[in-house]
Amino acid sequence: MAGPGTTADPGGILVAGAGLSGAVIARCLAEAGLRVQVVEARDHVAGNCHTERDPETGVMVHRYGPHIFHTEKAPVWDFVNRFARFMPYRHRVRTTVGGEVYALPVNLGTINQFFRRAMRPDEARAFVAGLTETGDGPPRNFEEQALAMIGADLYRAFFKSYTEKQWGTPPALLPAAILKRLPLRFSYDDSYFSHRFQGIPEQGYTAMVTAMLDHPGITLQLGRALRREDTAGAEQVFWSGPLDGWFGHRLGRLGYRTLDFEHFTATGDWQGCPVMNYGDPEVPWTRITEHKHFAPWEEHAATFCSRETSRACGPDDIPYYPIRLVREKALLADYLALAGAERGVTFVGRLGSYRYLDMDQCIEEAMEVARRYLEARRQGRPLPAFVHSPV
Ligand code: UDP
Numbered sequence: 363m364a365g366p367g368t369t370a371d372p373g374g375i376l377v378a379g380a381g382l383s384g385a386v387i388a389r390c391l392a393e394a395g396l397r398v399q400v401v402e403a404r405d406h407v408a409g410n411c412h413t414e415r416d417p418e419t420g421v422m423v424h425r426y427g428p429h430i431f432h433t434e435k436a437p438v439w440d441f442v443n444r445f446a447r448f449m450p451y452r453h454r455v456r457t458t459v460g461g462e463v464y465a466l467p468v469n470l471g472t473i474n475q476f477f478r479r480a481m482r483p484d485e486a487r488a489f490v491a492g493l494t495e496t497g498d499g500p501p502r503n504f505e506e507q508a509l510a511m512i513g514a515d516l517y518r519a520f521f522k523s524y525t526e527k528q529w530g531t532p533p534a535l536l537p538a539a540i541l542k543r544l545p546l547r548f549s550y551d552d553s554y555f556s557h558r559f560q561g562i563p564e565q566g567y568t569a570m571v572t573a574m575l576d577h578p579g580i581t582l583q584l585g586r587a588l589r590r591e592d593t594a595g596a597e598q599v600f601w602s603g604p605l606d607g608w609f610g611h612r613l614g615r616l617g618y619r620t621l622d623f624e625h626f627t628a629t630g631d632w633q634g635c636p637v638m639n640y641g642d643p644e645v646p647w648t649r650i651t652e653h654k655h656f657a658p659w660e661e662h663a664a665t666f667c668s669r670e671t672s673r674a675c676g677p678d679d680i681p682y683y684p685i686r687l688v689r690e691k692a693l694l695a696d697y698l699a700l701a702g703a704e705r706g707v708t709f710v711g712r713l714g715s716y717r718y719l720d721m722d723q724c725i726e727e728a729m730e731v732a733r734r735y736l737e738a739r740r741q742g743r744p745l746p747a748f749v750h751s752p753v
Pocket residue numbers: 457466520521522524525528540541543544639640641
């Protein structure tokens with residue numbers, strides 16, 4: 363294994379980052395017979411889906427915030443099930459607004475409770491249609507998308523302030539795609555995700571990623587932040603770190619939101635659900651996670667919770683959510699122009715391609731990147747800097 367400061371294994375494959383993207387690429391290439399060196403800056407694998415047991419309570423903690431695996435894609439589901447036993451889990455979220463607790467995503471129960479009504483599905487559908495506001499053409503931003511979907515009252519209660527806290531910007535400046543992540547239902551189905559396959563690894567995500575990296579063709583080095591100059595000599599680099607980090611941030615920093623967690627323990631069941639959102643502007647945090655509810659098959663007398671707040675990401679903070687507003691998109695375009703001139707490096711994953719990706723999308727894309735690389739290699743062609751466009 364390479365020591366600190368040494369360069370890449372000559373002729374081998376170098377993967378920067380042992381999160382989902384890096385681990386999946388490493389595994390797929392190692393299974394195809396290639397030698398893969400994975401270098402990770404943190405002292406653990408699994409990136410932001412890292413889980414570890416809290417020694418005091420015994421609860422499995424999602425260290426970087428809640429991660430629930432859900433997908434519609436059978437090949438992705440089959441892939442992850444090779445490395446972990448997935449336990450059945452349906453994610454449910456509540457939100458506290460104006461002194462009341464409602465179910466999310468907005469569903470028939472939420473609507474009836476909010477408007478103090480007892481409407482049936484078709485009545486509620488017609489009622490909400492009467493509240494919506496559509497401009498000319500498709501919604502251009504988060505706020506227009508919300509007004510077109512649920513109208514002003516529901517938007518103000520459940521989305522406006524939460525989104526301002528989460529993104530630090532008026533929702534009218536955010537892309538509509540962020541809201542499109544959430545469904546609107548005219549039934550009492552309060553499952554947060556609609557996907558067919560859903561679950562949580564019995565021993566956590568870190569155990570799953572450790573199993574992916576456990577292959578004779580893979581070497582893993584933790585606690586080493588790789589720089590571009592360390593990668594000389596590698597046959598190919600897969601960079602899952604921040605795109606601007608590869609270039610030493612020389613054009614400036616791409617904007618991210620980072621998260622702060624204030625952890626606390628208690629006895630029993632603190633909030634009765636895994637995630638409680640807080641939609642009111644007076645409450646500084648966006649949500650509280652009670653981790654033991656992610657493992658309903660375990661029993662714990664004590665409980666471990668995390669209050670989550672969001673703020674602009676500084677140079678020494680962990681980047682979570684790419685902001686992708688106008689300034690960032692212009693800077694992204696400049697970095698893409700630089701990346702286009704690189705040879706032998708492909709940028710992957712949430713940080714490498716500066717996109718808000720779910721876990722299943724990361725895995726699907728990483729499998730595709732590995733496939734495309736093997737094909738290009740067979741044909742003696744280079745792999746482009748991006749297999750999935752960040753634009
Ligand atoms: N959102 C909101 N209120 C909520 C939950 C979500 O306004 O109670 C908005 C918010 O802008 C968030 C987006 O919907 O960024 C997507 O929510 P999701 O639960 O997918 O966010 P994640 O869990 O990825 O942070």
